[in-house]
Amino acid sequence: MKLIVCVKQVPATESMLAVRPDGTDIERSGLTFIVNPYDEFAVEEALRIRERIGTGEVTVVTLRSHAAQKPEAALRTCLAMGADRAVLLSDPAFEDGDSFTTALALAAALRRLSFDLLLFGKQAVDDDEGAVGVQVAELLGIPHVAVVNRLEVDAKARNLVAHRQIEGGIEVVEAPLPVLVTCQKGLNEPRYPSLPGIMKAKQKPLEVLACHTLGLAPDTLGAAGAKLRVVRLELPPPRPPGRLIPGDAETQAKELVRLLHEKEKLI
Amino acid sequence: MNPILVFCEQRDGHLKKAGLEALGEGCRLAGKGGREVIAVLIGSSVDSLAADLAAHGASRILLMEDEVLDHYSPELYTSGLAEAATRVRPVAVLMGATAMGKDLAAKLAARLESALLQDCVALEIEPNGTLVGTRLLYGGKLRAIVRATHPISQVATLRPNVFSPLEPRAVSGVPVERLSVRLDRTRPMTRVREVRGAAEDKRELTEAPIIVAGGRGLRGPEHFKLLEELAKALGAAVGASRAAVDAGWKPHASQVGLTGKTVSPQLYIACGISGAIQHQAGMSSARVIVAINNNPNAPIFNLATYGIVGDLFEVVPLLTEEVKRLKQEDRK
Ligand SMILES: Cc1cc2nc3c(=O)[nH]c(=O)nc-3n(C[C@H](O)[C@H](O)[C@H](O)COP(=O)(O)OP(=O)(O)OC[C@H]3O[C@@H](n4cnc5c(N)ncnc54)[C@H](O)[C@@H]3O)c2cc1C
């Protein structure tokens, strides 16, 4: 079973962010970067499937999406968790694109690598789009199941059953392999890299793929090919200052209900 | 002038509010350029819903009915919507940013090789049809103004509860066209075996106008009953922090935040929740936020419209009583 996991490196979720003066990106220096939390669920799930079946290969793939991004660290983390192989898509032509150009480059790389199951995160917690996985599946012409919090893969029958979170319930979906799944919290509890794992990961080579090795036209990719551009980033307007309601519990409760009723017209 | 196409989601024969909100926003955008607003309805035996779409502003309705369209299928729904797009050449395709909408929009945009503006909280259209959207990034820490590079079949999803549907009007003579889609059933695809409703929390968080949420301050699963009673009185849904979910007090479907759901209710009442940045990621766009916490330094108070420093075990039952009293008075 060949399993490939696409991971993105993102700023740590507790980071304080600042917008660069030109407004098109965040200030990246001084930030701590992590593997996108949803992608950790994907890596963990791939490792568990490999362990359960007893054979197979887990490859992690990432695409450098900004010149300043150092996603090698994210790949090393995944190798330290137990992945077998790591592939880095790195080319100025890939940078500063949108979900579509990212999906286009990833799909081209995945086609060359061959796979039975692709695992993605539900969404990257930087751009919060939840699109790249679904779009890769479309470009590869394979089915997908998104936002999965339970997965059973039958390697012999070459199919899977996935639970997909929807409003007010779950959809139980079945699909034939090869298929792409995007992972939601609840699927598993990702392991921490072990010390021997970290040592071993340092020695493993990273395979690097550039635009020309994938046979892609640079003008369809990255900033040149993007269908969507960021005009500017800004801090959201601060919430209007709130007020504390004084008094004992009974006074507080009465006053709050009065405010929600008379002022806010909510009850 | 190219029209605006709006996919109006239905499940089990019920129109989703998020779809009507997208329709309302489509009408608002169309009004600026004199464009037609065409609603697309996909499912099995859903033709009776067409009248409702007309009442909510659609000037034409495309209907795709087939037994196999009963459940959402990314493959078949995308084919259907792509077919509609080929037919009417829309400047934009809008839908609600629901589980179905976000999935379908991403696949459709890839098929049409067009821009995807996912989960917008504001949307504008330039005279030539280019969409300019406002999106929240980094768990709501930043806003981005994004702009499509080509004004052709741009796909946008709209965050539920942020946009308003039009007031329904009595209309007649809105044409309903049946679209037969060539559904290629030989291609490998997913199949929905069954849809299971969540056992508890019947009210879906992302759709609820009011949410009462609890965190570690509740000290145990049994105390969520207090919140459920308040929620019942308010007609609200019950949410939870990750601490409460990880402790096993509530299912993951109840989790609000970065690795849970993103909600935009009119009112969010946080009880015994400290307001960590990852929790804020899921709820900071609520219109009114109430915090009930016994620690006056809890970060949730920086966000709260109204704060009560106090013991939730004392305050919440009093609130429930007060709400019930008010509603009873109203009824008189
Ligand atoms: C990658 C990542 C993703 C995450 N995703 C999420 C997410 O999606 N959602 C989420 O919520 N968190 C998430 N977190 C966790 C987050 O950082 C916090 O740990 C979590 O939100 C804390 O939950 P809490 O507020 O219930 O608990 P605490 O922080 O322990 O707060 C409990 C609060 O209850 C108050 N309290 C106690 N007793 C009472 C009482 N009797 N009356 C009133 N108040 C009382 C306390 O003063 C305290 O403020 C994530 C973290 C990481 C690293």
Ligand SMILES: Nc1ncnc2c1ncn2[C@@H]1O[C@H](COP(=O)(O)O)[C@@H](O)[C@H]1O
């Ligand atoms: N640059 C990237 N490299 C590898 N995988 C990515 C990249 N960007 C996004 N992904 C994958 O696509 C998922 C969804 O990302 P997004 O659509 O950006 O929210 C992520 O969780 C990753 O699995």
